[in-house]
Amino acid sequence: MNPRIAKAVINGLLIGGAVVALFPLLWMVSVSFMRPGEASALPPPLLPAHAGWQNYEELFTRAGMGRYLFNSFAISTAITVLSLACNLMAGYAFAKLRFHGRERLFHGLLGMLVIPAQVAMLPLFLMLKYMGLVNSYAAVIVPAMATAFGIFLVRQYARSIPDELMEAARIDGAGELRIFAQIVLPLLKPIMVTLAIYTFLTAWNDFMWPLIALTGQEHYTLPIGLASLAREHAQDSELMMAGSVVTVVPVLALFLAMQRYYIEGLLLGSVKG
Template sequence: MSPRLMKAIINGLLIGGAVVALFPLLWMLSVSFMVPGEASALPPPLLPAHATLGNYRELFVRAGMGRYLLNSVLVAGAVTALSLVFNLMAGYAFAKLRFAGRERLFRALLGALVIPAQVAMLPLFLLLKYMGLVNSYAGVVAPALASVFGIFLVRQYARGIPDELLEAARIDGAGEWHIFTRIVLPLLKPIIVTLAIFTFLAAWNDFMWPLIALTGQEHYTLPIGLASLAREHAQDSELMMAGSVVTVLPVLALFLSLQRYYLEGLLLGSVKG
């Protein structure tokens, strides 16, 4: 088989796989512009006969989707920003700073990865209730301030920073905070973007913990708001697809805009690991 034919076959398979992966998203977008009941026809239409924005108006004017969207942006943004601060400092400390019990503590953290998150939800809820953080954004954000995965990811990447570079800065009189902010953070840029995307996506799509911690509808995030909307409009496929588009579109745009840095961080991390 000639190389040109082999290349054509591989490209054809990749294009076919991309079409199969993208078709549900494109059909979801198409249904969101259909009039109520149009998607229930047999066979289901691929494109709307008369495109309308009525489903989106229904979502934001009557269903309160704008409030849920704002809540998700606030919660996911706060979780991402604060967890980056804690994970970066902890990961760098485990990678480059020497202190008593460092390796034992890190191994204990890694051991916590095997514990299912659901096991900690009840004691965590009781703790937040004692602190008065139930039904507040702080109750959702606080448990996500640091993650073992984030600390591990930063540590593995930071280990690739030459010790000689840090020692030279110390000899020149630079303090640890100056070294961290002026030398280490610029070198960690690819992994910062990668971790930010991971964290934002996890916080944006999280359903279980916000459902437990938030009891008031005014604090609902998009996944919870969409689930409550499904109970009221179970047969309205067009409205539900519009809600799904509102939920998916922001994170899809974020990933596409930062995918270059995301892939760079993954590839460099695999080389340095």
């Protein structure tokens, strides 16, 4: 086949695939600006006849979406900050510090990666219940403060840091905390960005655990709020699409803005590990 024709065919297939993937998102945004009942027409319209913000006004004035948005942002930010602190320190310890049982403990953490998270939900819920944390932000934040995947990712990347740097700092009298803060952390910046983006997106989109741990509507996150909205407004497609836009667009914009750093960190971690 002629190279130009092959290139045109490949580009055409890629563009077609992109259109197929993006069409539901674009139609979701379009429906969110339609008037109530407009999307139920047959055939469904692609663009609103009279675009308006009435669905978004309904969400924030009556459906409580503003509270859900604040809860999601607060919980996701807290989880990201605390998870970064715990995973970075633990990953560095497994990579560079020598202590009894290090390898066995790390292998145990690796084993946790193959265990479905749903298996631990019941005992975790009972533990939080005994601690009095159910139906609070802490019920969602505390279990996510450290993850096996995050520790593994940092550990693989930290192994590439030359031991000579830390030995020289120890000879100069630097303590372990100072070595970690002034030498190790700057070298971990690529994986920090990757882990921060991954953690924030995971926390923002999490549905199952917040649904179990948060029983009061005032603590609902956006995914749970959207599900409760679906029960009350099952026939209002336009309002539901507006809620979906509010849920999806912030994290989609974050990922598109930071995707270069996210992919770089994953590739560097896989190569250096």
